[in-house]
Amino acid sequence: LSMKKTLIALAAVAATSAFAQSTVTLYGLVDLGVAQSKDPATAGGASVTAKKSEMTSMINGPRIGFKGTEDLGGGLKANFLMEYSVQPDDGAASTTMSNRQSFVGVEGGFGTVNLGRQYTAYHVHQATFDMVNGNTNTLVGNVVGLTTRVRSSNTIAYTSPDFAGFSARADYGFGEAVTTPGGIKTDNSYSLSAKYANGPLVVGAAYDQVKNTSAALITYKAVTNSATVLSTLVPAGSDKYAVTSFGASYDLGVAKLAGQFFNTKTTDAATSLNDKANGYNVGVAAPLGAVTL
Numbered sequence: 001l002s003m004k005k006t007l008i009a010l011a012a013v014a015a016t017s018a019f020a021q022s023t024v025t026l027y028g029l030v031d032l033g034v035a036q037s038k039d040p041a042t043a044g045g046a047s048v049t050a051k052k053s054e055m056t057s058m059i060n061g062p063r064i065g066f067k068g069t070e071d072l073g074g075g076l077k078a079n080f081l082m083e084y085s086v087q088p089d090d091g092a093a094s095t096t097m098s099n100r101q102s103f104v105g106v107e108g109g110f111g112t113v114n115l116g117r118q119y120t121a122y123h124v125h126q127a128t129f130d131m132v133n134g135n136t137n138t139l140v141g142n143v144v145g146l147t148t149r150v151r152s153s154n155t156i157a158y159t160s161p162d163f164a165g166f167s168a169r170a171d172y173g174f175g176e177a178v179t180t181p182g183g184i185k186t187d188n189s190y191s192l193s194a195k196y197a198n199g200p201l202v203v204g205a206a207y208d209q210v211k212n213t214s215a216a217l218i219t220y221k222a223v224t225n226s227a228t229v230l231s232t233l234v235p236a237g238s239d240k241y242a243v244t245s246f247g248a249s250y251d252l253g254v255a256k257l258a259g260q261f262f263n264t265k266t267t268d269a270a271t272s273l274n275d276k277a278n279g280y281n282v283g284v285a286a287p288l289g290a291v292t293l
Contacts, residue, residue: 021071028064030088031057055089059132062086063100080104111160117153121169121193125206129247129260131283148243168194186214200251209242238268255286
């Protein structure tokens with residue numbers, strides 16, 4: 001699928017009725033603050049504390065993107081999104097276009113189907129029950145179940161329409177590894193989620209899985225030096241990584257309560273790896289004028 005209209009064509013939207021059913025939006029987000037981080041370290045054989053002061057994004061990753069839709073008729077719409085990271089602290093931009101998300105799809109009464117690099121169904125579920133839109137881990141460090149796959153490349157994703165409050169999503173990611181007869185396919189993944197929303201109550205569940213990882217999938221890094229890997233949740237060559245989550249939220253009007261539980265498991269028969277861990281997070285959000293605390 002591809003969009004037929006260009007940004008130049010949009011200049012004629014007022015004069016040409018054929019373009020009235022197509023839209024392209026330029027959007028962005030800038031998040032910047034000053035932070036100090038600390039890590040345990042070793043210097044001269046002694047245990048010390050490493051410190052770092054920096055200007056950095058605090059909650060949300062700064063970004064710029066383009067998204068658009070086109071009415072195809074018959075109740076169908078084509079859509080696309082291209083989004084990449086920027087660094088407002090030093091003006092640097094991502095060296096890879098659309099490193100955040102890049103997909104094209106079609107939507108209608110049957111739901112939405114998107115193809116490309118996009119948020120996993122698990123991450124969308126996680127953000128639903130997180131008071132800072134899935135970014136709690138950015139604030140508090142490495143937490144089991146919060147440090148997960150955020151996006152998936154080479155992925156086809158289906159999102160269902162809403163059925164009396166029920167909705168679901170299913171993703172499949174192609175590892176795109178070259179295999180020979182008898183070989184093992186690597187990095188194929190899938191992610192599932194389901195949600196029920198009824199007034200102030202929202203409940204949901206999600207599952208994410210990757211099989212036969214060709215590279216380390218999730219690593220915990222020192223906050224003072226992102227090049228320092230403290231531990232690896234999913235080492236290269238793992239047979240299977242899976243995480244399950246259940247979440248709920250309730251809006252009281254004066255405040256919103258939310259929480260979720262996670263269970264992760266990484267296995268590898270060759271190394272007898274069988275790591276399991278549980279985690280959870282809870283939060284409260286209260287509107288205060290134009291600000292939410």
